[in-house]
Amino acid sequence: MYIAATKRKHDWQDFTLILPTVSVGNVGQLAADLIISTLWMERVGYIHHPSLLPVAGNNPFAHEDATSCKLATCCEVYESISAQVVVIQQRAPFIKGKRKEFADWLSKWVKDKHFYRVIILTSTFAQERLDYQMTGSPFRILQSPSMEEQSGEFFRTKMGWKELERRHSFPAPTPQQVAAEETGHQLLYMPGSGIAKTLYENCQEQPLLVFMMFVSEGDNAQDALAVADQLNAWLSLIEKKDKQSKDLESQNFAKGIVEWKVPMSWRLVFGSRFDQKLFQ
Amino acid sequence: MATFFGEILPVRSRAVDDDEDDDFRGPIEGEPILHWSKKVKAETEKLPDKKVPCSNLVISIGQEANAFTEVYVKTFKYEIIGGIFSKIQDDDPCTLSQTSPTDKSCFIYRCYSNPSIIVCQCNRDVSQEQSFSWAKLLCTNINLDTAYIAVLASCSTGGYCSDIPSSDLDTPFLRALKTEKFVGTPICKILEQPNMLTGLPAQLMTFFQVHQYKAVIYVCYKENRYADIPSVKAFLPVLEVTPIKDMTEPNKKAEDMLRDIVEKHQIHDMLYL
Numbered sequence: 001m002y003i004a005a006t007k008r009k010h011d012w013q014d015f016t017l018i019l020p021t022v023s024v025g026n027v028g029q030l031a032a033d034l035i036i037s038t039l040w041m042e043r044v045g046y047i048h049h050p051s052l053l054p055v056a057g058n059n060p061f062a063h064e065d066a067t068s069c070k071l072a073t074c075c076e077v078y079e080s081i082s083a084q085v086v087v088i089q090q091r092a093p094f095i096k097g098k099r100k101e102f103a104d105w106l107s108k109w110v111k112d113k114h115f116y117r118v119i120i121l122t123s124t125f126a127q128e129r130l131d132y133q134m135t136g137s138p139f140r141i142l143q144s145p146s147m148e149e150q151s152g153e154f155f156r157t158k159m160g161w162k163e164l165e166r167r168h169s170f171p172a173p174t175p176q177q178v179a180a181e182e183t184g185h186q187l188l189y190m191p192g193s194g195i196a197k198t199l200y201e202n203c204q205e206q207p208l209l210v211f212m213m214f215v216s217e218g219d220n221a222q223d224a225l226a227v228a229d230q231l232n233a234w235l236s237l238i239e240k241k242d243k244q245s246k247d248l249e250s251q252n253f254a255k256g257i258v259e260w261k262v263p264m265s266w267r268l269v270f271g272s273r274f275d276q277k278l279f280q
Numbered sequence: 281m282a283t284f285f286g287e288i289l290p291v292r293s294r295a296v297d298d299d300e301d302d303d304f305r306g307p308i309e310g311e312p313i314l315h316w317s318k319k320v321k322a323e324t325e326k327l328p329d330k331k332v333p334c335s336n337l338v339i340s341i342g343q344e345a346n347a348f349t350e351v352y353v354k355t356f357k358y359e360i361i362g363g364i365f366s367k368i369q370d371d372d373p374c375t376l377s378q379t380s381p382t383d384k385s386c387f388i389y390r391c392y393s394n395p396s397i398i399v400c401q402c403n404r405d406v407s408q409e410q411s412f413s414w415a416k417l418l419c420t421n422i423n424l425d426t427a428y429i430a431v432l433a434s435c436s437t438g439g440y441c442s443d444i445p446s447s448d449l450d451t452p453f454l455r456a457l458k459t460e461k462f463v464g465t466p467i468c469k470i471l472e473q474p475n476m477l478t479g480l481p482a483q484l485m486t487f488f489q490v491h492q493y494k495a496v497i498y499v500c501y502k503e504n505r506y507a508d509i510p511s512v513k514a515f516l517p518v519l520e521v522t523p524i525k526d527m528t529e530p531n532k533k534a535e536d537m538l539r540d541i542v543e544k545h546q547i548h549d550m551l552y553l
Contacts, residue, residue, distance in 0.1 A: 003490045046490045050412040054483035056497075057476035058457060069458050069470045073486040091476075095409045265474045268441040275445040 002077070002109060004045045010079070012113050016235065018087045019110070020121040021194035022094070025215045028121030030224030030266075031231065032087050037061045037263040038238055039080045041087060047075035049105065051098035055091055060265030083237050086115070103195040107202035117147065117207040121227060122196035126214040128189070133165065133214070139230060140164040142188070142200055142210035150207050159234055164190065164212065219269060225260060232258055312366040312410055314417040320361045320390075331423035332361070335396035336523040338430050339418075341480055343382075343507040344500055345432035346403045347541045348515040350381055353524060354399055355531045358389040364402070364417055366410060373548055381541045382548070397527050398422065402480070411483035419487050428462075428523030429488060429495035432515060433481040437501045441475055452502040452514040457485060462494040467517045471499065496522075506545045512538060 004010075018035065020028025035041070040061075052074050059070035074092040079085070094102060110118055126138075141161045143152055155161045166186035190197055193212060200210050211231065215223045232238055238258045316324070316332075324330050340349040364386045368374060372384040384404040391397035406414050437451050456466030457477070471477070477485065481497055488495035498518050502511040518524055531537070 005490075046486075048486065048490050053408050053478070054411055054480075054486055055476045055478055056457060056482035056485040056489075058470050058473055060473055062473065067470065069456070069466070071457055071459055071485060071489045073489055074482075267474055268443075272441050272446050273443050275447055 001048055002045055003048055006044055008044075010044065012086055012115055014116050015079075015084045015086050017110065017113075017115040017118045018085060018121065018231075019106075019118060019199070020088070020090070021196045021199070022090055022092075023122045023194040023196065023212075024125055024192040025123055025217050025220035025223060027123040027213055027215050027220050027223045027227055029089065029091070030220060031121055031227040032089050033060070033263050033265070034224060034228045034260040035085070035231075035237060036078050036087055036089060038259075038261040039083055039085065041078035041080045041085070043072075043076050044079045044086075045077040046073055047077065047088065047090075047106075048073070049075070049102055051094050051102035051105075052090070053092040053095060057265075061263045064264060084116075085235075085237065099195060100198065103198040104202065106195070107199055110199075110203060111206060115206070117150070117209070118203060119231070120196050120199055120208065120210045121231075122190070122193040122210060122212045123215045123223070124190045124212055125192045126216045128191050129214055130165070130167075137162065138214045139227075140212050140214075142212075144200070144204050144206060144208040146205070147207040147209050155209075155234075159230070161211075161230075164188065164210075221262075221266065221269075228260055229258065310367050312364050312406070312414045312417060314362060314364050314421055316362040316421075317360065329423060331421055332390075332398065333396055334398045334422050334424060334427045335394075336430075336527050337398050337400065337422065337424065337427050338432065338524060338527075339400045339402065339484065341402045341406075341431065341433040343403065343545055344434040344502060344511045345515065346401050347381060347507050347512045347538065347545075348432060348518075349399060349401055350541060351512070351534050351537045352516070352519060352531060353528055354389065355528045356394075357392040358399065359392060360387050361390045361398075362388040364388070364400075364414060366404070366406070366414075368404065372404070380544065382544045391527065394527075406480045408479050408483075411480045414480060415483045415487045418484075419491060419493075424488075424491075424493045427493065429493055430518070430523055431481055431484055431495065431497040432500075432518065433477075433497065434500040434502050434511065435477070437503055439475075440501050442472065449501075452500050452511045454514055454517065455499050455501065456496060457499075458496040459485065459489040459493060461492050462496050464496070464522050466496055466498070467521045468498065505551070506549045507542055508546075509538060509542055512542065 018032060020032040022029065055074045057072050060072055062070065075088065075090045078087045078089060137160065139161055140163065141155060142164050167189040188197055190212065196210055196212070200208065211227070213223060213227055320332060324332055338349060338353055340346045368384050374383045378385050386400070386402040386404050389399045389401065400418065437446065437449055440446070440449070442449070454468040455471040456468050457471050458466055476482070477499065481499065485495065485497055498515065500511055500514045502514070504511065519528055
């Protein structure tokens with residue numbers, strides 16, 4: 001269920017919802033991290049659901065020198081009034097077998113809130129690409145009919161985003177099938193993308209865009225930057241920094257097309273520092 | 281996955297395992313059950329919200345925290361008022377009377393002299409999947425609106441990330457987290473990012489945070505699998521702070537009791553046999 005953290009009433013009809021799903025390399029969530037920390041978004045609520053595994057920690061977006069404690073939970077809702085953006089950040093995977101329950105609940109919640117548009121950020125296994133997907137842009141999109149109407153042309157021409165190619169059969173079509181079927185069975189094949197497909201199918205009446213990237217597991221920070229940059233090129237969430245703001249160019253600002261503020265929680269991705277003497 | 285240093289680590293994909301589990305029908309784990317004693321049941325029946333009144337709640341999870349609670353926190357006389365029960369494994373050490381400090385049990389105690397002081401000693405493994413219903417049972421059956429809550433738990437240093445190499449860590453050490461409504465300052469450092477709690481302690485803190493209760497958690501990062509004296513004593517600073525400082529008195533027999541409990545735990549340690 002959704003529990004508000006503040007008493008303020010929210011009217012999100014003009015807002016864009018950015019909804020990353022737990023997927024390969026956690027690219028969507030990492031990109032959401034960048035957006036939340038760069039826009040200094042405010043936590044306005046929690047999603048408290050029995051399908052999610054518990055985690056609790058200190059504020060992932062805290063300033064480096066901060067000594068206070070602001071408890072973060074496994075799924076939280078952030079809002080930026082100036083940018084008119086709401087982000088749902090999920091920090092833990094699902095309990096086995098309860099994924100669908102959550103996806104159905106979330107779809108209903110999203111529909112009830114009547115967002116102006118919904119963007120689902122996800123990723124899918126790079127090794128599952130077909131030959132013709134190997135080269136070119138690693139990004140793919142899926143649109144609901146109303147999104148197609150709203151900005152489909154813009155995505156194709158201005159952004160250069162491609163629709164995810166449908167597949168004929170699982171796992172890959174035989175040459176005969178390809179030859180025989182031109183309008184045949186059109187499967188959405190997006191392994192490793194978590195609940196993105198269920199949400200997409202449940203929210204067809206909403207203006208909804210699924211933005212995905214082909215990635216592999218590893219250090220996915222660069223993939224997240226790429227996704228955030230693409231999104232920013234469309235939504236202009238963050239202005240391009242001009243040269244005056246040199247004081248901001250510390251380690252904590254990652255450079256893509258714009259400068260993203262890397263949150264505190266991205267520290268020590270590879271675990272603790274090691275004892276230097278080991279290698280002497 | 282190859283790490284920065286070139287080792288190849290076997291990693292399970294963090295993505296949900298493919299397109300799979302929508303139809304998952306695995307063995308369903310039994311839900312935990314909360315059972316009150318007859319006396320308390322009769323008392324709460326008379327109250328409008330049917331919840332046990334509470335001003336101070338201490339929840340101890342795991343061997344170290346339970347040993348600490350047993351020796352240093354429950355210094356006045358306590359009675360058992362209930363318990364939270366779920367399935368125990370075949371290899372869980374348990375005595376018939378279920379009263380040994382090493383038993384896999386979870387009882388809720390109440391102070392005789394001040395019945396609004398409640399201690400919950402959870403010494404059984406509560407899986408991550410069960411933790412939601414476990415925490416819900418506690419929150420819906422005890423009136424925590426005005427209570428001060430302290431959770432004591434322990435965690436292995438194995439998963440602890442810091443700028444200091446793990447060989448240089450001074451174990452055992454304490455870290456704390458608190459909810460927004462808890463205004464006091466914890467007696468030790470706040471758990472540093474990117475470290476996080478998981479399992480039952482995390483679930484309890486999530487409940488306390490979203491329902492706006494006043495709660496603080498102290499986690500002891502320790503090295504040994506079974507309770508030892510330093511890890512239990514790592515909790516000692518907690519005796520000086522809210523809400524525990526108001527409910528204890530110095531225990532003269534502490535050393536003996538502690539040695540006794542630790543010895544009982546060590547019996548199960550087969551590492552050097």
